[in-house]
Amino acid sequence: QEQLKESGPGLVNTSQTLSLTCTISGAPITTSNYGWSWIRQSPGKELEWMGVIAYDGNTYYSPSFVSRISITRDTSKNQFSLHLSDVTPEDTAVYYCARDVRANYYSTYTARDFKSRSPGTQVTVSS
Secondary structure, X not given: OOEEEEEOOOEEEOOOOEEEEEEEEOOOXXXXXXXXXXXXXXXXXXXXXEEEEEOOOXXXXXXXXXXXXXXXXXXXXXXXXXXXXOOOHXXXXXXXXXXXXXXXXXXXXXXXXXXXXXXXXXXXXXX
16 A cells, blocks of 8 residues: 655745645556545644645646645656645644545545545644
């Protein structure tokens, strides 16, 4: 089974761009029908899906983030990255990457839809 590990800064200033990278081991990022998502959880809030990059490179973003999110990948390194622009303290959360097993990425979801979730990294947006 694949393993995922995110990396990136734990502190970002307001209005800057938050960038995190997820490294996948045990499965090629191009594995057919696989999707790789970024999700986050803020204190006291539900798990929140942000967006996904599919095995073919297509991206799908949550309407909540579409105006300021970008997910890219580097197939040579088996990595995908999150870029979230114009952050505010509301973006303070634990960020995870995971394999998204939904057939429709815009459908409702639960934590069980995100397999092989990474350990998570706390990102704090400083005002």
